[in-house]
Amino acid sequence: MEHRFLGDSGLKVSEIIYGNWLTHGSQVENDAAIACVHAALDAGITTFDTADVYANGEAETVLGEALKGVRREGIEVLTKVYWPVGERGVNEVGLSRKHIREGIENSLRRLGLDYVEVLQAHRYDAQTPLSETMQAFADVVRRGQALYIGVSEWTAEQIRAGHELAEDLGIQLVSNQPQYSMLWRVIEDEVVPASRELGVSQVVWSPIAQGVLTGKYQPGQPPPEGSRATDEKGGANNIKRFLDEDLLTHVQQLRPVAEDVGVSMAALAVAWVLANDNVAGAIIGASRPEQVTDNAVASGVKLDDDVLQRIDEVLGDAPVSDPGRTRSPRERPA
Numbered sequence: 482m483e484h485r486f487l488g489d490s491g492l493k494v495s496e497i498i499y500g501n502w503l504t505h506g507s508q509v510e511n512d513a514a515i516a517c518v519h520a521a522l523d524a525g526i527t528t529f530d531t532a533d534v535y536a537n538g539e540a541e542t543v544l545g546e547a548l549k550g551v552r553r554e555g556i557e558v559l560t561k562v563y564w565p566v567g568e569r570g571v572n573e574v575g576l577s578r579k580h581i582r583e584g585i586e587n588s589l590r591r592l593g594l595d596y597v598e599v600l601q602a603h604r605y606d607a608q609t610p611l612s613e614t615m616q617a618f619a620d621v622v623r624r625g626q627a628l629y630i631g632v633s634e635w636t637a638e639q640i641r642a643g644h645e646l647a648e649d650l651g652i653q654l655v656s657n658q659p660q661y662s663m664l665w666r667v668i669e670d671e672v673v674p675a676s677r678e679l680g681v682s683q684v685v686w687s688p689i690a691q692g693v694l695t696g697k698y699q700p701g702q703p704p705p706e707g708s709r710a711t712d713e714k715g716g717a718n719n720i721k722r723f724l725d726e727d728l729l730t731h732v733q734q735l736r737p738v739a740e741d742v743g744v745s746m747a748a749l750a751v752a753w754v755l756a757n758d759n760v761a762g763a764i765i766g767a768s769r770p771e772q773v774t775d776n777a778v779a780s781g782v783k784l785d786d787d788v789l790q791r792i793d794e795v796l797g798d799a800p801v802s803d804p805g806r807t808r809s810p811r812e813r814p815a
Contacts, residue, residue, distance in 0.1 A: 482525025483780050485761045488655030489680030490629055492598060494557055496755055496780040497521075498684065499773065500530040500764035501540045511543055513768065518547035520770035524777035530658075530684070530764050532561035532603055533588050541591035549593065559684070560588045561633060561658075563603030565814060575813045576606035581617040585626050600627035601658055605639050605809035615646040622652045631656035631684070636807050637675035644679045654681060656761065659807065661685035663694060663753050663796060664723060664732075667806040673759045682761035685754050689765070689776075691720035693729070694750035696736055700729040727799070734795045742788060744778055751779035756789060 484493040499521040501514065518529070531544050541560065548556065562584035565574040572579050585600055600621055606614060618630045632643060635657055647654040657676060659668045661683065668683065676683060689695060732746075739749040754763045765776040784792075 482527070482777065484527070485682070487599070487629070487684075487761050488653070488682045490653050490655045492557065492629065492655070494528040494684070494762045495526045496762055497524070497526050497751065497777050498528040498530050498559075498762040498764045499526050500686065500766050501544055502532065502535050502686070502766060511546070514543050515547040516770050517767045517773055518544065520767075520773040521777070522551065524774055525780075526773075526777060527555060528557040528559070528762060530559045530686075531592075532564075532601075533566050533584055533591075534561070534564035534603065538566050538587070538591055541588055545591060545593040553594075557598040558592065558594060559599040559601060559631070559656075559658075560592070560597050561601040561603035562588070563606065563633075569815075576602055576609050576614040576617070578613055578617040578620075581614070581621065585621050589626060596625055597627050599629045599631045599656060601631035601633050601656070602635070602643075603633050605632070605635050606813065607809065607811055608813055611639075611642055612646060615643060615650060615652075618647070619650040619652045629653050629655045631658060633658035634660070634807060634809060635672075637671040637804075639809075640672065640675055640679065640681060644681065654679075656682050656684045658684045658686060658764075660687045661754055661757075661760070662688050662690045663735075663750055663792060664690045664728070664800050666800050666802040667804055669757075669802060671804040672807060673757070677759050683757070683759050684762050684764065685760055686764045688754040688763040689747050689750045690723050693720065693723040693732060694735070694746060696732060696746040698724060698729055698732075700726045700733070731796050731799045735792065738788065738791055738795065742782070742784065744782060745775050747772075747776055748779040748782065749784075751776055752782040752784055753789070753792065755779060755782075756784050 483496045487494050531541050562581055621627050640657055644654045661668055735746055739746045742749055751763050754760050767773045
């Protein structure tokens, strides 16, 4: 397992990051979730990503249980705050000073940790002054509850503004967590150039496009039983944008590319996002330990220019690249 620096900081994260969105506390039983975390550790993965809202807090609890007994100095944990969790009170959402303070304290309690490496703004809060948000993050860092701060799905303009305030406050904004894959490239034109300039890394989610880039979803055929596309707890809704028949046909044409590289289609997809030098790590999820092992193979795989060009030719105009698709809610969710 190879590691990369997170932004301009001295912190390194594993190229493959284990995340538990849509799985822990939801799609899979706790024993299977814990087995996946242990498989990640066995594969050399040291970085784990979660959020308070995943499974309404349960994902953080399961991850905390899975990491019990693991040497704290040898791992990095990232979590997030923004969305409502639990009672959904009027102030239990967004990036106000109150919600950030309560969010990090609740996350640490569920995780069973004294601190996390990175606390991330899960979305941009258009209804809270950015100065208040960044001051609250600075307070979290000064209390030692997080070492760095990050954001998720922020536009280039929002990242620039947040980074400037962070510098003024003497804290480090080191990462952005966007969706990024062969099929979803909306960060490439604006977010990545701005981030490179500022010393901010991408920690990307859904590098396998919700499982579509594994090739298991065949055009003209129903989704496999037990797959994300059949999960009514949230998985089916999240994957539906990628289940277009024409797109699935393009994806199947990636199979010989993966065979020539000598990896699975899933590992090819992960290696593709890691070919972007602004990406510090690719977040993978899993419902079975063997999926973790398969995806972890992508670390260190170097795709040459000919392979990257071949992938682009196979996919044609299927990928979404409009930077306007990076956006946060205009209003806080009720």
